[in-house]
Amino acid sequence: MGGTTPVDGRAWRVFHATGVAPDGPPRPLPEAPPWRRFRGEPALPPPPDDEAASLRRLGFVEAVTQLEEETIDVVNAALLLRRPLLVSGPPGVGKSTLAYLISRELGLGRVLEWNIVSRTSLRDGLYAHDALGRAQAIAAWRAGIEASVEFQGPDRDEEQSPPALGDFITLGALGTALLPYERPRVLLVDELDKSDIDLPNDLLHVLENGSYDVPELVRHTAETARVHTSDPGLHAVVRHGRVECREFPVVVITSNGEREFPAAFRRRCLPLEMRPPTRAQLLAMVHNHFRALPTDAEALVDLFTSRIASGGTHSLDQLLNAVQLTTEGAFQADDGGRRLIEMLLRDLSKGR
Template identity: 30%
Template sequence: MELSIYRGDGSGRRHETPAELPVPQRSQLVKPESYIADSALRDACNVALLLGQPLLLTGEPGTGKSQFAYSLSWELGFASPFKFETKSDSIARDLFYTYDALRQFQDVQSGLKSGNALDYITYRALGIAILRTKEPEEVRHLMPPDSLHSEKQRSVVLIDEVDKAPRDFPNDLLNELDQLYFRVPELGNVKVEADPALQPVIIVTSNSEKDLPDAFLRRCIYYNIPFPGPDRLAEIVACHLGLHTDGSDGFLQAALNLFHRLRSPSVGLRKKPSTAELLGWLISLRGFAGEVGNPMTNLDVVTRTLGSLVKTAEDQPKAQAMVKRWFEERSTNPAE
């Protein structure tokens, strides 16, 4: 069955009422209970938990570095992680809180408010996690009423893509990450320390776009997530999407074969497709080809869904040529 949600054929036809779009199937790809960690990642995580140190994860984009934090938090019975998305202009304080000094100044000038500093503080990922290790009554004077928690708890904090930040960012966090505290100068330089019994679990990810300071690395447990081999990749796909290599149509086996060919150095793609992109591609293939039959026997379907895997203009012609050769090889040797 042809997938036809948007036609774009110039026919001038319009839905009488707003169209009902399908529920995005991408939600299947981010379920924390479906995450499969390799044994070395499990060991690194357990070392970090034992020592109470941050776990620093590197690896190709799309290998599950960020998603690991959600898997860990889910399995340990915690709420979803507090996520800090590192930016090129991030400073160390941003990890704990932000302070809107401009709005405070404007309010004081206009006479709208007295300028109480607490009204202009917004706590961020690690700041919230540290505050939530304390009894509510202990920190009531530090938090806006609408953000005060009901009971103390432990949290997972994800510091995502730390290598995007200026070099001073990790250097300025050394003591705070060691001892899990922060200060708020706007509230009289009060020091907020995590309860050691409930200290946050910190996961840091990096795409290795630039080196991290040695002093920062010394404070972390490190693991590089390797790109999964064929067997583990098949296991990951089966767990997320329920597709198995022993299916009668050979869909997954053929898709993985082509996927690995596209990643091979001989094809020369500048940006190799990732595990996450593979999962999205498999969903796209099924969407275009329908539930019956093997989409990997249809060159047109495979070509039309390549945008799920290949994301640059310079790589598209190389990938299309590779796909065409792959189909030609399979037509002469169906057993491949």
């Protein structure tokens, strides 16, 4: 049944790892600790949902716990303490999927994704200013004013307003997550270990204070500015160039363990190491995506788990692709079919 949560004797939990959306109004989160309360204004309405993205990540879930008890406890601690989760583990074990599991079960709306590469800077996550586009718009506006004076004379009745600065500022995923929503947004910071060495340190102030400034707006004469957000087609009002959250976002930071993070950064996060899914968890995931367990699914899950146990790098996507292939009516598990399955479930660490 939708909204059902298992009875596990842990009344302090608000997240049970079922991934089932609430039937009615989402359950409120407990009040934040005094040192993690913020005062962002003005309050924003709830964010939009993105059920299509959730379906791609989670499938049609049943009310069955999908994570280990220890993992669920760490997630709940992060939710209660308003601290980021630093999720480590090998590729393909479901680190980024955790953000979608939390968002759907707690009714927190569309997940904001910030995908990290070696060139990513803190500003990329906070906001972007299209300075060139604004300069071109101002030039076009001035040209229009001059043309109006020439054809209508200096005593014309109306004058077109100059382009608004906010029209050329778009908040990034991190910047949008820190807007003053009544309920926290879910922010996925994916593969932070791929970043430049300075980015984790640059994040410290933002993660601690739940706020940031947009210098272009701070210097601007207008008290407020209406800017674009990372949610398609939506805007937000920024006052005095400063953004501060009301509820600290649910931040899921993933790492494949390619490098260590500074101690000061790790101190602000709750560590969570995700292990490869068990056989039962894999069967549940396959069931969620296919709405039933296909005929050859158990044999493929057994093959997949044996590959994981033998070492190397494997991803859940490989298993789902293999199951999908075997569900095609004309597929034959002959020599050619077996070679295809072997190719799909290959060790990704070998590079071919």
